[in-house]
Amino acid sequence: MAPSDSDEPPAKRARLEVDSEDEEMVYAAPEPVRASNLYLDTINRAALDFDFEKVCSVSTSNINVYGCLVCGKYYQGRGRKSYAYAHSIHDDHHVFINLASTKVYVLPDGYEVSDPSLEDIAYVLRPTFSRASVPAPDHARISYDLASQPYLPGYVGLNNIKHNDHMNVIIHALLHVRPLRDFLLLTDHNGTELTRRFAVLARKIWNPRLFKSQVSPHEFLQEVNRASNGKFRLEQQGDPIDFISWLLNRLHKDLGGTKKRSSSIIFATFQGSIRVETQHVLVKADGEAKPTFDIDRDIKSNTSPFLLLAIDLPPPPLFQDSVEKNIVPQVSIHSVLSKYDGKTAQENLGILRRYQAESLPPYLIFHFKRFTKNAFVEEKNPTIVNFPLKGLDMRDYISGDHKEPILYDLVANVVQESVAGTTRDKENTVWKVNLLAGEKWYQIQDLIVEEARKEMIFLGETTLQIWERRK
Numbered sequence: 001m002a003p004s005d006s007d008e009p010p011a012k013r014a015r016l017e018v019d020s021e022d023e024e025m026v027y028a029a030p031e032p033v034r035a036s037n038l039y040l041d042t043i044n045r046a047a048l049d050f051d052f053e054k055v056c057s058v059s060t061s062n063i064n065v066y067g068c069l070v071c072g073k074y075y076q077g078r079g080r081k082s083y084a085y086a087h088s089i090h091d092d093h094h095v096f097i098n099l100a101s102t103k104v105y106v107l108p109d110g111y112e113v114s115d116p117s118l119e120d121i122a123y124v125l126r127p128t129f130s131r132a133s134v135p136a137p138d139h140a141r142i143s144y145d146l147a148s149q150p151y152l153p154g155y156v157g158l159n160n161i162k163h164n165d166h167m168n169v170i171i172h173a174l175l176h177v178r179p180l181r182d183f184l185l186l187t188d189h190n191g192t193e194l195t196r197r198f199a200v201l202a203r204k205i206w207n208p209r210l211f212k213s214q215v216s217p218h219e220f221l222q223e224v225n226r227a228s229n230g231k232f233r234l235e236q237q238g239d240p241i242d243f244i245s246w247l248l249n250r251l252h253k254d255l256g257g258t259k260k261r262s263s264s265i266i267f268a269t270f271q272g273s274i275r276v277e278t279q280h281v282l283v284k285a286d287g288e289a290k291p292t293f294d295i296d297r298d299i300k301s302n303t304s305p306f307l308l309l310a311i312d313l314p315p316p317p318l319f320q321d322s323v324e325k326n327i328v329p330q331v332s333i334h335s336v337l338s339k340y341d342g343k344t345a346q347e348n349l350g351i352l353r354r355y356q357a358e359s360l361p362p363y364l365i366f367h368f369k370r371f372t373k374n375a376f377v378e379e380k381n382p383t384i385v386n387f388p389l390k391g392l393d394m395r396d397y398i399s400g401d402h403k404e405p406i407l408y409d410l411v412a413n414v415v416q417e418s419v420a421g422t423t424r425d426k427e428n429t430v431w432k433v434n435l436l437a438g439e440k441w442y443q444i445q446d447l448i449v450e451e452a453r454k455e456m457i458f459l460g461e462t463t464l465q466i467w468e469r470r471k
């Protein structure tokens with residue numbers, strides 16, 4: 001590329017001291033190529049990180065931003081008055097990548113370099129996938145980062161920038177739901193900035209050619225903050241259930257979803273429906289048995305859609321003596337799911353209710369209600385739920401007569417832990433996620449990724465689970 005007069009650096013022009021024809025010739029000839037080869041050696045891949053919000057480090061503008069491939073900083077523009085240009089002169093750093101187009105330029109000279117050796121950088125900046133390159137569920141293949149450290153694409157640590165672990169676990173859990181993940185990896189959709197950044201994050205987490213085996217969710221969480229009007233902030237510990245509820249509804253809307261079933265990938269993947277039957281309780285004399293549904297009277301029936309199925313935990317014993325104090329109550333998942341068997345009735349303020357699913361989605365999200373607020377404090381219920389990792393039979397919880405089991409397998413399990421020596425409230429909780437990779441389980445807590453023993457998984461205080469319907 002022959003630069004026009006105005007783009008040309010004055011230093012270069014003075015040094016050449018040739019007439020304009022020769023100058024033209026010199027610029028078109030191999031000289032810049034040699035220079036660029038020299039400059040390409042100054043690229044420091046270990047300093048590169050394209051996870052942070054793409055704004056100029058000086059002007060904070062997000063328009064026309066370049067990344068310096070020597071120090072990793074972002075600067076605006078490449079014209080003679082630009083910050084990138086100034087950086088190239090003051091710091092003697094000469095190779096820049098346009099963060100939007102992934103084109104690489106040498107500054108202050110201003111010419112574009114295209115060299116196959118730069119392709120890995122463009123890929124880290126913007127990973128792409130094809131049907132053939134999307135990782136298969138049972139073929140977890142190890143990759144190696146720049147420092148030759150092994151990692152498993154999709155199972156990489158996420159930075160906890162301040163207090164965003166409650167959002168990290170949801171990001172990981174959702175990005176292990178195959179239809180949603182594949183949609184984000186493969187579709188160049190016309191969504192919003194939020195859906196675009198979520199897709200970029202998905203591609204980074206599943207990138208088999210990462211320079212370092214960890215990813216920062218910073219860019220996505222900045223947009224979450226904006227889109228939620230500051231409700232979800234990385235500086236503040238929050239509730240993953242609130243976050244996933246907001247995120248799913250928001251993604252659904254941003255992807256053009258309507259009230260109709262399957263009108264977005266979110267509804268198509270996670271939406272089921274629940275039938276609620278209600279009946280007023282007739283006042284009975286004291287001492288009578290628990291109120292039950294009276295089939296001779298009017299029973300109201302209402303069906304409503306859900307994305308998360310809320311599961312109540314039995315209240316833990318209020319008073320424990322010193323011996324019992326360390327005994328954590330345990331329940332089976334079927335005993336807590338019995339709320340949805342269509343028979344078990346719950347009474348509240350004179351109204352009886354019973355629940356059963358009308359339809360169950362391909363991916364079922366359970367929310368175990370651990371936090372209860374009484375008049376004074378928010379308290380956590382420590383009850384342990386026992387569940388199988390594979391083959392949870394849901395047929396009792398869906399209407400109709402089912403001879404065959406309706407089986408679900410666990411793919412993600414979000415657990416919480418109270419920080420030692422603190423009160424058992426949400427503020428002092430750390431969040432971890434268990435994820436299935438082929439036949440193995442991993443536990444991820446921010447940057448810590450470790451294999452998890454299967455028999456340990458149900459011992460955590462599970463708060464959210466995602467189950468995949470077996471085909």
Ligand SMILES: [Zn+2]
Pocket residue numbers: 068069070071072073087091093
């Ligand atoms: Zn630099």
